[in-house]
Amino acid sequence: EAEVAQSPRYKITEKSQAVAFWCDPISGHATLYWYRQILGQGPELLVQFQDESVVDDSQLPKDRFSAERLKGVDSTLKIQPAELGDSAMYLCASSDKLGRGNTGELFFGEGSRLTVL
Amino acid sequence: QKEVEQDPGPLSVPEGAIVSLNCTYSNSAFQYFMWYRQYSRKGPELLMYTYSSGNKEDGRFTAQVDKSSKYISLFIRDSQPSDSATYLCAMSPDTGRRALTFGSGTRLQVQP
Numbered sequence: 704e705a706e707v708a709q710s711p712r713y714k715i716t717e718k719s720q721a722v723a724f725w726c727d728p729i730s731g732h733a734t735l736y737w738y739r740q741i742l743g744q745g746p747e748l749l750v751q752f753q754d755e756s757v758v759d760d761s762q763l764p765k766d767r768f769s770a771e772r773l774k775g776v777d778s779t780l781k782i783q784p785a786e787l788g789d790s791a792m793y794l795c796a797s798s799d800k801l802g803r804g805n806t807g808e809l810f811f812g813e814g815s816r817l818t819v820l
Numbered sequence: 821q822k823e824v825e826q827d828p829g830p831l832s833v834p835e836g837a838i839v840s841l842n843c844t845y846s847n848s849a850f851q852y853f854m855w856y857r858q859y860s861r862k863g864p865e866l867l868m869y870t871y872s873s874g875n876k877e878d879g880r881f882t883a884q885v886d887k888s889s890k891y892i893s894l895f896i897r898d899s900q901p902s903d904s905a906t907y908l909c910a911m912s913p914d915t916g917r918r919a920l921t922f923g924s925g926t927r928l929q930v931q932p
Contacts, residue, residue, distance in 0.1 A: 707863075743924070743925075745923050758919075794863055808854075808866045808869065809866070809920060811863030811864050812863050813862055813863050814861075816861075
């Protein structure tokens with residue numbers, strides 16, 4: 704079964720360090736999302752890509768976060784410098800194109816759990 | 821105030837009980853309503869999907885949407901210990917944009 708791949712699964716870093724997360728969506732999925740989920744809360748959208756273009760990054764803290772999807776396939780989310788409040792699960796999801804009778808379901812990866820000390 | 825409100829629980833029930841999970845929302849533009857299940861340390865997985873108002877049943881699960889009240893529900897019949905997870909409601913205004921707005925999740929524990 705096709706899956707969304709994410710790495711690393713766990714990352715511990717010190718405040719002010721740089722950290723990067725990688726996501727490989729399900730093959731053929733044009734739309735890719737990065738969500739942040741703080742413990743005990745629901746996922747919150749950080750950025751949405753359609754192919755290689757950013758559709759929505761209104762909630763991305765652009766002073767320290769960046770995201771790219773250069774060839775419209777896999778994606779990287781970077782944080783520099785990391786802050787204590789960035790400790791969370793970073794979830795990547797992908798979805799298929801419209802027009803194929805699909806429900807718009809988002810398929811999530813297992814997430815990358817970040818702890819900032 | 822958040823666009824989607826959900827009681828965080830935790831909710832503890834005995835095996836075999838009927839479980840009712842609920843969300844309210846404020847954005848009348850929401851058209852697509854979903855329930856995701858999230859096991860500990862895993863990503864969410866889609867459980868139920870409903871468009872606009874009405875009911876949808878899938879095995880032991882029933883999803884209800886009442887757009888007039890801006891209220892959605894998920895019912896689980898004959899709950900099992902394997903149903904123990906966090907249940908997230910999610911919704912979006914249209915599939916064109918696709919990005920979902922999630923509730924905070926309700927943690928369910930089914931006791932054997």
